[in-house]
Amino acid sequence: MSVSEALKSRDASLLPSRRDEAWRYTDLRAAVRTIPEPSPLGTVPAAPGPFAAIKADRALVIINGRGPEVLSLDTGQVLCVELRLVADSHATSHQSDLRIDLASGAHLTLLESHEGRGAAYLSSANLIVHLAEGASLERVVILDEPSDAVSVITADITLSPGASLKQTVLTRGASRQRFETQVTHPGGGASVRLDGVYMLADKCHTDLTTIVTHVGPGGTTDQLTKGAVRDASRAVFQGQIQVQPGADQTDARMGHHALILSDRAEIDAKPELEIFADDVSCAHGNTVGALDEDALFYICSRGVPLDQARAMLVQAFGLEVIGRIETEAVREVAQAWLAEVGAGGSDGL
Amino acid sequence: MLSVSNLHVAVGGTEILKGLSLEIPAGEVHAVMGPNGAGKSTLSYTLAGRQGYEVTSGSASLNGEDLLAMAANERAAKGLFLSFQYPLEIPGVPSLTFIRTALNAQRKARGEDEIGAPAFLKLAREQAAKLKIEFDMLKRPLNVGFSGGEKKRMEIFQMAMLSPQFLILDETDSGLDIDALRIVSEGVNALRSPERGMLVITHYQRLLDYIKPDRVHVLAGGKIVASGGPELALELEDTGYDRFAQAAA
Numbered sequence: 001m002s003v004s005e006a007l008k009s010r011d012a013s014l015l016p017s018r019r020d021e022a023w024r025y026t027d028l029r030a031a032v033r034t035i036p037e038p039s040p041l042g043t044v045p046a047a048p049g050p051f052a053a054i055k056a057d058r059a060l061v062i063i064n065g066r067g068p069e070v071l072s073l074d075t076g077q078v079l080c081v082e083l084r085l086v087a088d089s090h091a092t093s094h095q096s097d098l099r100i101d102l103a104s105g106a107h108l109t110l111l112e113s114h115e116g117r118g119a120a121y122l123s124s125a126n127l128i129v130h131l132a133e134g135a136s137l138e139r140v141v142i143l144d145e146p147s148d149a150v151s152v153i154t155a156d157i158t159l160s161p162g163a164s165l166k167q168t169v170l171t172r173g174a175s176r177q178r179f180e181t182q183v184t185h186p187g188g189g190a191s192v193r194l195d196g197v198y199m200l201a202d203k204c205h206t207d208l209t210t211i212v213t214h215v216g217p218g219g220t221t222d223q224l225t226k227g228a229v230r231d232a233s234r235a236v237f238q239g240q241i242q243v244q245p246g247a248d249q250t251d252a253r254m255g256h257h258a259l260i261l262s263d264r265a266e267i268d269a270k271p272e273l274e275i276f277a278d279d280v281s282c283a284h285g286n287t288v289g290a291l292d293e294d295a296l297f298y299i300c301s302r303g304v305p306l307d308q309a310r311a312m313l314v315q316a317f318g319l320e321v322i323g324r325i326e327t328e329a330v331r332e333v334a335q336a337w338l339a340e341v342g343a344g345g346s347d348g349l
Numbered sequence: 350m351l352s353v354s355n356l357h358v359a360v361g362g363t364e365i366l367k368g369l370s371l372e373i374p375a376g377e378v379h380a381v382m383g384p385n386g387a388g389k390s391t392l393s394y395t396l397a398g399r400q401g402y403e404v405t406s407g408s409a410s411l412n413g414e415d416l417l418a419m420a421a422n423e424r425a426a427k428g429l430f431l432s433f434q435y436p437l438e439i440p441g442v443p444s445l446t447f448i449r450t451a452l453n454a455q456r457k458a459r460g461e462d463e464i465g466a467p468a469f470l471k472l473a474r475e476q477a478a479k480l481k482i483e484f485d486m487l488k489r490p491l492n493v494g495f496s497g498g499e500k501k502r503m504e505i506f507q508m509a510m511l512s513p514q515f516l517i518l519d520e521t522d523s524g525l526d527i528d529a530l531r532i533v534s535e536g537v538n539a540l541r542s543p544e545r546g547m548l549v550i551t552h553y554q555r556l557l558d559y560i561k562p563d564r565v566h567v568l569a570g571g572k573i574v575a576s577g578g579p580e581l582a583l584e585l586e587d588t589g590y591d592r593f594a595q596a597a598a
Binding site: 292293294295297298299300301302303304305306308309312313315316317319320 | 397398399400420421422424425426430431433436437438439440441442447448450451452454455458490507511
């Protein structure tokens with residue numbers, strides 16, 4: 001059962017559904033009755049992508065699944081790449097595949113955007129990423145898709161000892177949207193940071209799923225996801241950390257914190273730690289709550305209208321995650337995204 | 350200026366204020382003193398417009414305008430400022446950004462133009478220097494990780510920046526050492542003017558050595574049970590609140 005297979009064979013019955021444990025909160029089969037026609041060629045969008053303010057060394061554009069298929073960095077190479085996956089698609093479907101290889105000591109800043117220029121499309125994007133020894137990847141992803149799209153993005157990332165992965169995903173959801181990251185973590189001083197921010201409204205849905213498998217000793221994983229749901233939106237967080245036998249001295253922590261801003265909104269959180277090694281430090285924290293009434297009154301008592309006070313607190317809530325982005329220029333883009341997405345809204349946000 | 354008449358307020362169905370009346374003209378500083386549980390914080394929260402404080406009867410107005418009909422932010426735009434006993438931490442919002450947002454929201458509500466960044470920064474630097482607040486502190490998220498004294502100084506700084514017409518100081522002395530108390534009091538005294546009124550709510554007389562009131566009121570059992578000149582505060586210091594608590598019962 002996978003989206004890729006369903007797309008290839010154009011058989012909607014192969015889409016994952018709530019009967020698949022890993023997809024129980026994101027039922028694609030219920031959302032897609034028939035696989036839409038394949039997407040046409042598409043055209044390069046005139047508007048710049050969300051990372052346009054940053055001078056990248058290279059820009060890669062994949063439109064409706066067509067574009068470059070490999071990105072390789074040589075030993076010690078340092079590169080900043082703007083990667084735009086564009087869906088110029090109306091009620092059609094497509095799949096994108098990209099392989100990224102970082103040779104030892106290479107450093108890639110990947111500014112990745114998934115931009116829906118059309119409507120009601122079904123898209124799937126798969127990244128296969130390999131980091132050689134001492135390589136590092138800073139991946140910042142903005143998902144900017146229409147509220148009627150169905151989109152699944154997966155990344156399968158394999159690290160070598162001494163490698164580093166720092167990932168932040170920012171999303172406002174879609175009709176159904178899944179952003180899945182699978183990491184094979186060798187330990188040996190390799191480090192992983194997996195972060196996310198979601199800001200959902202209307203009937204949007206997003207599913208942030210991570211599976212980190214520690215296979216060797218001495219690895220660290222640090223995860224922080226925060227988000228807010230209003231109207232009738234729904235966010236899913238599934239975070240799994242597996243520590244396999246022999247992966248001693250693993251240090252892993254996972255946090256997921258959410259604000260529910262409407263009675264009709266929903267959060268489904270499933271943190272899972274599976275530990276089969278000794279001498280391991282693992283922790284997870286998961287909280288769901290409402291905005292702090294005391295803080296709201298304090299802000300309003302200074303003259304700020306209630307709607308604006310709410311937006312201020314919601315943005316502040318997400319800002320902790322964005323503050324962990326190391327590159328300043330990238331952090332600023334993420335802050336601007338949060339200010340824009342956190343401020344708008346119909347029910348007083 | 351501030352006029353409160355026969356105010357009855359219930360919180361969670363329990364009546365806390367039971368017919369409180371108070372008149373504070375422009376240019377005067379009045380102190381409200383009272384034992385724990387007398388309704389001091391209820392009075393300040395009700396005047397500032399906090400939700401959950403249900404006014405069952407009575408009235409409160411500022412310059413003749415009905416405060417109780419306004420939302421909290423509208424009261425602020427009309428010139429009311431409450432300095433909190435326990436100022437809240439607002440993570441992620443730099444103090445200066447917060448104050449500028451508040452100031453511009455107030456100005457917009459009053460139909461005034463927004464203040465520009467250069468004029469705002471100039472004012473902020475002047476006021477920060479007066480209150481011995483390091484300018485770098487103003488770039489940090491509001492009150493996050495600040496000490497009790499720093500939070501209170503930040504309240505006075507906000508007050509100075511927003512330049513309200515009427516100030517309510519709720520237990521401003523709590524958690525302050527003598528040096529901080531002096532700096533905060535000087536900040537408050539600098540704001541005294543013939544156009545401005547102040548309500549100083551306190552449990553202890555100590556604060557009134559620094560912020561000298563024109564009138565002192567004793568709040569007990571949800572209403573004002575005695576009023577007098579500054580000497581009333583000194584008298585309370587000697588005799589305690591007991592006789593007033595009995596009078597109110």
